[in-house]
Amino acid sequence: MGSLGTVFKIMHWPFNNMIIIIGCIGIVCVYLLHFIEKPIKEQLDYLKLA
Numbered sequence: 070m071g072s073l074g075t076v077f078k079i080m081h082w083p084f085n086n087m088i089i090i091i092g093c094i095g096i097v098c099v100y101l102l103h104f105i106e107k108p109i110k111e112q113l114d115y116l117k118l119a
Contacts, residue, residue: 074089104110104118 074085074092077083077085077088100118104114107114
C-alpha cells in the first residue's frame, strides 16, 4: 500500500497522503501483531518495536 501511495503522490492524483498514511498504519499493525505473537522476545525485538 505504501508504494501505491507513492505512485499517487508522483502522479498528483487525489487522496495520495491518505493512502500513504493508511499504508504506514497497516505496516505498524502487522508488525505489532507479529511482535505480540512471537513466543520469545529479545532486547532487539523491543528496539525494533520502538
